[in-house]
Amino acid sequence: MLGALINLLYPVLCRVCSEKINEFDRNICADCAKKIKERLPPFCIKCGRQLKGDPELMAVCPDCKKHAPYFDRAWSACHYDNPLKGLxxxxxxxxxSSLSTDFTALIIDFMKKYNVGKDCQMILSIPMHSRRLFKREINHSDILAQGLGKKLGISYSSNTLKKTKDTLFQSKLKREARIKNLHLSFSLKDSSIVRNKNILLIDDLFTTGSTVNECSRLLKNSGARYVEVITLARGDSI
Ligand SMILES: [Zn+2]
Ligand SMILES: [Zn+2]
Incomplete structure (x- = not known):
């Protein structure tokens, strides 16, 4: 009610097309939301890469066959194209930060469709090193995980995982260098928190998967039972 009144007095405009939006807690209008491309199966049953073929296909991609990831399964809800890329x-x-409401809605729609995280007991986000967090002021992965935890009613703790080594930007590095760069760069506040737990790890973007994989390695070595990853977007159009 209060939200509707505020919206009447101060209309919210879509961040993409500048048209007025009726939902006071959204940043994107319904038409622009439709332009965000959902990723469609078949997906690699390990890393979530989009594959060619029958949507029912259950296959592992060549990359995962060569180097099996530490996480049990990764998913990405949308294609990393505009308008989502700009958002x-x-x-x-x-x-x-308010875009997290729109992003969370996209992730939850996808999760429901594919039963993602149905047995998960804990949500974790990808931490940022304190030096980088100081510069950026916000950890986007944290904000997404917080929103998702609230909507799904699953516990979320922002300081369970910690980034203890300030690493180079991954995008500039080749595979081996990426793994070396990230090796032992994360730590856990208390490993008993994750022991025997099914964990859902959240991030905005799946690029090479090295970061979520290093976090998953730590979680699995600390006794986590199952680690599932979900990201808002991935740029693997086929
Ligand atoms: Zn719009
Ligand atoms: Zn794969």
């Missing part, structure tokens, strides 16, 4: 940029670099 993720606004979320991370212009610090438009």
């Amino acid at each position: 993720i940029h606004d979320f991370k670099y212009k610090k438009i």
Whole structure:
């Protein structure tokens, strides 16, 4: 009621097309939301890469056959294309935290469709090193995980995983260098928290998967039972 009144007095405009939005807690209008491309199966049953073929296909991609990831399964809800690409940029670099509501809705729709995280007991996000967090002011992965935890009613703790080594930007490195760069760069506040737990790990973007894989390695070595990863987007159009 109060939200509707505020919206009447100060209409919210879509961040993509600048049209008025009726939902006071959204940043994107329904038409622009439809332009965000959902990723469709078949997916690699390990890393979630989009594969060619029958949507019912249950296959492991060549990369996962060569180097099996530590996580049990990864998923990404949408294609990393515009308008979503621009919105993720606004979320991370212009610090438009309220976009997490729109992003969370996209992730939850996808999760429901594919039964993602149905047995998960704990949500974790990808931590940032304190030096980088100081510069960026917000950890986007944290904000997404917080929103998701609230909507799904699953416990979320922002400081369970910690980034203890300030590493180079992954995008500039080749596979082996990426793994070396990230090796032992995360730690757990208390490993008993994750022991025998089914964990859902959240991030905004799946690029090479090295970061979520290193976190998963730590979680699995600390006794986590099952680690599932979900990201908002992935750029693997086929
Ligand atoms: Zn719009
Ligand atoms: Zn794969």
